[in-house]
Amino acid sequence: MDDRLGEISAYKVPKSIRLTEFREELYETEKGVFILKYPILSAGDLAEISRTVQENRDRYLAGLSISDIVAKIDLAVQQWLNPDYRLRKIAEILIPRITGYDSEMVRLELKRYIRMFRKKELLRFLDEEFDQPAMLDEFRPRKTGGMSKAFGPRSIFHVFSGNVPGVQIWSLIMGLLLKSANIGKTSTAEPLFPVLFAETLTEVDPLLAESIAILPWKGGTKDLEEQAIAAAEAVIVYGSNTTVEKVRELVPFGKKFLNYGHKISLGLIGKEALTADYYFDTIHKLAEDVSVYDQQSCLSPQTVLVEEGGAVSPKQFAQMLAAELERYHKKRPRAKLAAEEALSIQKVRNHYHLESLSGDGVSVFASQIDSAWTVIYHPEPGMEGSPLNRTIHVFSSQSLEVDFEKIMPYQDYLQSCGLAVAPVRLFQIAELLGTLGVNRIAPIGEMNRAKPGWHHDGGFNLLDLVKFTDIERNLEQDLERYDPDVE
Known part of the structure; x- marks a missing residue:
C-alpha cells in the first residue's frame, strides 16, 4: 500500500444498482489515509x-x-x-x-x-x-424409499x-x-x-x-x-x-x-492439567482464550473452575494467570475502551476489593495502570459473567463433577466449555455439560476457534434453514403404469 488517499466502499451491491447519497469516514493509518464510503439508504x-x-x-x-x-x-x-x-x-x-x-x-x-x-x-x-x-x-x-430434495x-x-x-x-x-x-x-x-x-x-x-x-x-x-x-x-x-x-x-x-x-462460556481445569509438567502450558493457553478479541466472542471464557489437588492451588493458578495476562497485554495490547466499558470493569473491581477486605478469601489481581486485565479469585465453586475485555473469574473446586450444580443458574446462557481433564473423565463431564445446555466442548487454548459444522447454540446451521420436498415411494410405483412402454 502507498500513502495516496484511498477511497473504499463500505458496501456491496449488484452492479445494476445506482446509489446516490453517501457519507464518509476518514481513517489515518501508518500506510496512508483511507476514506470509507457509506451509502445513505x-x-x-x-x-x-x-x-x-x-x-x-x-x-x-x-x-x-x-x-x-x-x-x-x-x-x-x-x-x-x-x-x-x-x-x-x-x-x-x-x-x-x-x-x-x-x-x-x-x-x-x-x-x-x-x-x-x-x-x-x-x-x-x-x-x-x-x-x-x-x-x-x-x-x-432415501434409504426408506422415495426421494427427497x-x-x-x-x-x-x-x-x-x-x-x-x-x-x-x-x-x-x-x-x-x-x-x-x-x-x-x-x-x-x-x-x-x-x-x-x-x-x-x-x-x-x-x-x-x-x-x-x-x-x-x-x-x-x-x-x-x-x-x-x-x-x-x-x-x-x-x-x-x-x-x-x-x-x-x-x-x-x-x-x-x-x-x-x-451467551457465556467457561473453562474447567482438572488437577491432571495442573501437574508440574502441564500447569504453565494450561495457564498460557487459557490466557490466550481470554485475550483473543478481548473476550468479545461468546466462545471466550468468562469463568474458569480450577480443581484443587494439582501442583499449583486454584489461588496460585489465578495469580499466575494474572501474570500471563500481563505478558499477553504487553505483546498484544487490549483495545481502548469506551468510558462505559471501563466503568463496568472498575465497578467489578471495586466490588470484589471490598469483599476481599472481609477476609472471606476473595482476591483481586488486576493491572495497575489501567483496566487492561482483571482476575478475580473465589475460594468456593461458582460461576459468574464478567464485563469482558480480559476480565475473568477463577473459582476453586474440590471436584468438578460435584460442583456442577453451581453452574446451573446460568444454564440458559451457556455456550462453550474449554476442558482440561484426564481422558477417563471426559464423557461423564461431557454428559453433565450437555444436560446444562453447553453445546460445544473444546480444548483449552482453542475456545475461540470453532470448527466447521459445529452445532451453533445446539442447532444445525443449514438444516434449520431448508425445507424438504419428499416424493413417496408408492407414487414412484404408481406412476410406472403411465409409462407407454410399460408391460
Whole structure:
C-alpha cells in the first residue's frame, strides 16, 4: 500500500444498482489515509436491491451445483491465504484501526479463521448436516424409499454483529451453500470484512457475487429493517439479546428466524492439567482464550473452575494467570475502551476489593495502570459473567463433577466449555455439560476457534434453514403404469 488517499466502499451491491447519497469516514493509518464510503439508504433503495439480488440468484446461483459453489468459495478463500493479496492487506491495515484490536492479533486470527472455509472443510460441513449434499441439487433416493430434495430460502437477511472480525462470512457462506440470495446488514463496529470478502467473490465469479448485497445502516432503523425482513424468506440475527428481540418483533409468524444472542462460556481445569509438567502450558493457553478479541466472542471464557489437588492451588493458578495476562497485554495490547466499558470493569473491581477486605478469601489481581486485565479469585465453586475485555473469574473446586450444580443458574446462557481433564473423565463431564445446555466442548487454548459444522447454540446451521420436498415411494410405483412402454 502507498500513502495516496484511498477511497473504499463500505458496501456491496449488484452492479445494476445506482446509489446516490453517501457519507464518509476518514481513517489515518501508518500506510496512508483511507476514506470509507457509506451509502445513505431509503426503503425504496433496499426494495430494489432485494429484488435485484433475488432475480440474479434465480438466473445463476440457483442453477449451480453444490460442488461448483464449494469450488468457487474455495477459490476466494485461497486468495485470502496469500499474504500479498491486495484486499487482505487492506483488511490488516483498516480493521485494527476501525475496531481498536491489536493489529498482529487481527492478522493472525483472520488468517486462522479464513482457513475454516477451504474446500475440504466445507465438504465436511455439508456432510455433517446432509446424508447426501447433492440433495441441494436434485431429488435423491432415501434409504426408506422415495426421494427427497432440500430447498434453501430464496433469500436470507443477515444481521451481522461486529464484535469479532470475520465471523460475518460464516453466515454469508452458509447462505451461498443453500443457493440463497443474501443481504447482510453490517455493524458500525466492523463493517468492512464481509464487503471485502464479497469483492473477492466478484473477482472469482462476478455472476455469483451479483446475488449478494452487504449494506450498513444504524441498527433499529425500522423502515429499512421491515423492508429487508419482508423481502427475505429467512432471517438470521447475531448480536445482543436486545438486538435479537427488536428484530424478532418485526419477523412475521411462520418466517424462518435463526438467532444467536448473548451467551457465556467457561473453562474447567482438572488437577491432571495442573501437574508440574502441564500447569504453565494450561495457564498460557487459557490466557490466550481470554485475550483473543478481548473476550468479545461468546466462545471466550468468562469463568474458569480450577480443581484443587494439582501442583499449583486454584489461588496460585489465578495469580499466575494474572501474570500471563500481563505478558499477553504487553505483546498484544487490549483495545481502548469506551468510558462505559471501563466503568463496568472498575465497578467489578471495586466490588470484589471490598469483599476481599472481609477476609472471606476473595482476591483481586488486576493491572495497575489501567483496566487492561482483571482476575478475580473465589475460594468456593461458582460461576459468574464478567464485563469482558480480559476480565475473568477463577473459582476453586474440590471436584468438578460435584460442583456442577453451581453452574446451573446460568444454564440458559451457556455456550462453550474449554476442558482440561484426564481422558477417563471426559464423557461423564461431557454428559453433565450437555444436560446444562453447553453445546460445544473444546480444548483449552482453542475456545475461540470453532470448527466447521459445529452445532451453533445446539442447532444445525443449514438444516434449520431448508425445507424438504419428499416424493413417496408408492407414487414412484404408481406412476410406472403411465409409462407407454410399460408391460
